[in-house]
Amino acid sequence: MIEVEHLRKEYGNLVAVRNLSLTLDEGDIFGFIGPNGAGKTTTLKMLATLLLPTAGRARIGGLDITREPEKVRAIIGYMPDSFGVYDDIKVWEYLDFFAAAYKIPHHRRQRIVDDVLELTDLTGKKDVYVESLSRGMRQRLCLAKTLVHDPKVLLLDEPASGLDPRARVEIKELLRELKRMGKTIMVSSHILPELADLCNKIGIIEQGDLIVSGDVQAIVAQVRGGRALQLRAPEAEVPRVLELLAERSDVAGAEAAAGEVRLQFTGTETEPADLLRDLVLAGVRVQAFGEQETDLEDVFMKVTRGIVS
Ligand SMILES: Nc1ncnc2c1ncn2[C@@H]1O[C@H](COP(=O)(O)OP(=O)(O)OP(=O)(O)O)[C@@H](O)[C@H]1O
Ligand SMILES: [Mg+2]
Numbered sequence: 001m002i003e004v005e006h007l008r009k010e011y012g013n014l015v016a017v018r019n020l021s022l023t024l025d026e027g028d029i030f031g032f033i034g035p036n037g038a039g040k041t042t043t044l045k046m047l048a049t050l051l052l053p054t055a056g057r058a059r060i061g062g063l064d065i066t067r068e069p070e071k072v073r074a075i076i077g078y079m080p081d082s083f084g085v086y087d088d089i090k091v092w093e094y095l096d097f098f099a100a101a102y103k104i105p106h107h108r109r110q111r112i113v114d115d116v117l118e119l120t121d122l123t124g125k126k127d128v129y130v131e132s133l134s135r136g137m138r139q140r141l142c143l144a145k146t147l148v149h150d151p152k153v154l155l156l157d158e159p160a161s162g163l164d165p166r167a168r169v170e171i172k173e174l175l176r177e178l179k180r181m182g183k184t185i186m187v188s189s190h191i192l193p194e195l196a197d198l199c200n201k202i203g204i205i206e207q208g209d210l211i212v213s214g215d216v217q218a219i220v221a222q223v224r225g226g227r228a229l230q231l232r233a234p235e236a237e238v239p240r241v242l243e244l245l246a247e248r249s250d251v252a253g254a255e256a257a258a259g260e261v262r263l264q265f266t267g268t269e270t271e272p273a274d275l276l277r278d279l280v281l282a283g284v285r286v287q288a289f290g291e292q293e294t295d296l297e298d299v300f301m302k303v304t305r306g307i308v309s
Contacts, residue, residue, distance in 0.1 A: 002058070033188070047060065047065060160194065201213070252264040
């Protein structure tokens with residue numbers, strides 16, 4: 001759905017985005033993570049056809065962003081990092097205005113406005129002035145605006161920035177709902193853990209370089225040098241579990257705490273199942289077995305310290 005090849009953007013002498021390549025399939029949610037000034041907004045603006053790349057190319061839904069920007073705009077929804085100023089306009093008028101800009105006929109607009117208000121939980125605010133909304137509501141309204149033409153692809157620049165914890169959770173819920181609707185979403189943030197449970201792919205950008213990108217679990221594994229698994233067994237059996245794990249060539253290390261064993265698994269995708277079977281056959285009463293909760297902050301710090309690159 002999104003194909004980016006060697007995308008580059010220079011502002012004078014400054015290279016804001018360097019040699020950026022990535023591929024997103026339909027239904028992917030890609031978390032685009034990086035510190036201030038990394039190049040997130042620049043990248044999203046290029047994909048949104050608002051900024052011309054200096055070099056490289058990108059296609060969205062098979063359409064080239066520089067050759068067919070109008071067609072690209074019809075299938076994307078772009079949420080900028082700032083809301084802009086809208087005086088003397090009511091919430092429904094704001095949405096109606098954007099729907100009209102997308103050439104949605106008058107008779108269909110009211111229904112669409114009601115639908116996106118419902119989806120973003122703003123139905124009760126339909127007749128209030130935009131400038132009277134709280135920041136969280138404005139952010140939801142901005143997201144509602146990106147949905148009026150039912151785009152396949154959403155480019156969201158820090159949709160949760162500056163929100164309180166509750167509002168952040170609400171935005172995440174909303175993104176989950178959009179995921180269920182089958183949208184392909186690229187969402188930026190400074191904060192990796194915030195996107196962890198939402199995204200199936202992530203990319204980390206720093207000073208214009210995409211230093212790592214791909215499947216969330218694969219990246220975590222790459223950084224850790226293996227997959228992190230955990231299992232629970234009765235306390236008395238834990239020493240035996242550690243013995244069994246120590247004998248295996250596909251376990252790089254294991255430690256126990258409070259009946260829980262955490263281990264680094266270096267085998268392939270399907271082999272954790274073999275490990276579980278072996279433990280059970282050895283008589284261990286395994287109570288729980290699975291991937292460790294991903295500590296993405298940890299991964300982020302390691303990656304941005306250049307361990308992967
Ligand atoms: N219009 C511009 N003219 C010149 N330099 C720019 C312009 N826009 C951005 N830059 C520079 O390009 C680099 C990348 O900026 P960008 O806004 O893409 O970063 P970002 O990752 O979105 O950061 P933030 O997390 O602060 O939003 C920065 O060094 C910034 O100063
Ligand atoms: Mg930005």
